[in-house]
Amino acid sequence: MNKKIAIIGGGNLGSAIAEGLLKNKFCDPADITITKRRIESLKKLSEKGVAIISDNAEAVQQSEIIILAVKPYQVSDVLHSFQTKLTQKHLLVSVATGVLISELQEIIKKNIPVFRAMPNTAISIEQSMTCLSYTNANESQAATIEKIFSSLGRVVIIDEKLMEAATILGSCGTAYAMRFIRASIQGGIEIGFDVATASLIVEQTVKGAAELLMQKGSHPEQEIDKVTTPKGCTIAGLNEMEHQGFSSSLIKGIAVSYKKIEKT
Numbered sequence: 001m002n003k004k005i006a007i008i009g010g011g012n013l014g015s016a017i018a019e020g021l022l023k024n025k026f027c028d029p030a031d032i033t034i035t036k037r038r039i040e041s042l043k044k045l046s047e048k049g050v051a052i053i054s055d056n057a058e059a060v061q062q063s064e065i066i067i068l069a070v071k072p073y074q075v076s077d078v079l080h081s082f083q084t085k086l087t088q089k090h091l092l093v094s095v096a097t098g099v100l101i102s103e104l105q106e107i108i109k110k111n112i113p114v115f116r117a118m119p120n121t122a123i124s125i126e127q128s129m130t131c132l133s134y135t136n137a138n139e140s141q142a143a144t145i146e147k148i149f150s151s152l153g154r155v156v157i158i159d160e161k162l163m164e165a166a167t168i169l170g171s172c173g174t175a176y177a178m179r180f181i182r183a184s185i186q187g188g189i190e191i192g193f194d195v196a197t198a199s200l201i202v203e204q205t206v207k208g209a210a211e212l213l214m215q216k217g218s219h220p221e222q223e224i225d226k227v228t229t230p231k232g233c234t235i236a237g238l239n240e241m242e243h244q245g246f247s248s249s250l251i252k253g254i255a256v257s258y259k260k261i262e263k264t
């Protein structure tokens with residue numbers, strides 16, 4: 001790609017995006033700039049050829065695609081710090097949670113394409129689920145941003161009204177899945193495995209289960225039917241999990257996360 005990318009905010013997600021872009025060789029490492037107030041912690045990215053600076057305005061001036069990856073409460077100050085440098089050459093992509101496109105436009109006061117992207121941390125290994133919404137972008141500009149995130153996993157374009165729901169299901173979802181995996185490993189140790197073997201078995205089993213759904217397009221319950229022998233151990237365990245509130249606790253947790261995001 002002949003466009004330079006500036007990632008403003010080299011924290012968990014900003015660094016993960018840079019890692020993913022490096023891994024898939026989407027662009028030359030020198031075409032990526034990542035900013036942070038204290039740049040020392042970005043040494044690993046710098047060693048791989050990414051430009052590391054603390055001056056956001058300079059990063060914006062040198063790039064065409066601006067990925068804003070700071071905390072929601074930092075968005076306004078950070079955008080103001082480079083607002084005057086934004087021109088028609090720029091595409092602005094915010095990954096900040098809960099900050100509306102209209103709020104971003106209100107701050108930048110420029111009629112440039114504005115995108116909201118909601119990826120997850122698996123973007124560092126090109127396995128993100130990224131939900132995208134945008135305004136003011138023509139077909140080619142939208143295709144450019146979609147291409148970047150498609151190279152880092154899967155992309156779905158959604159109505160901005162669903163962006164908070166997307167944050168919960170797709171981005172927080174990584175943490176929910178990790179808890180399922182951790183609990184399964186703990187169970188595995190209780191029934192006899194060492195931690196390394198339990199981890200391998202659980203990780204590959206979860207990956208295989210997700211792949212079954214994605215490759216076959218089947219419903220989880222259809223796949224469960226194939227595992228549950230009548231009077232067998234799977235259904236006995238599953239029913240006990242449900243008696244203990246397994247599905248209910250997940251659904252309630254997702255709903256509470258959603259309520260929290262709506263309030264902030």
Ligand SMILES: NC(=O)C1=CN([C@@H]2O[C@H](COP(=O)(O)OP(=O)(O)OC[C@H]3O[C@@H](n4cnc5c(N)ncnc54)[C@H](O)[C@@H]3O)[C@@H](O)[C@H]2O)C=CC1
Binds near residue numbers: 010038
């Ligand atoms: N961590 C995740 O899994 C996800 C995070 N998000 C959203 O992405 C955004 C970033 O999240 P995280 O990376 O987790 O937070 P973080 O706190 O790890 O990263 C934010 C980074 O911005 C830097 N920063 C602050 N002020 C700055 C400035 N003036 N100039 C340059 N850099 C500055 C901070 O030093 C920090 O490294 C948040 O809005 C979050 O809600 C969205 C989806 C997933």
Ligand SMILES: O=C(O)[C@@H]1CCC=N1
Binds near residue numbers: 097167171
């Ligand atoms: O917990 C948070 O607020 C952010 C949003 C998605 C992932 N982390």
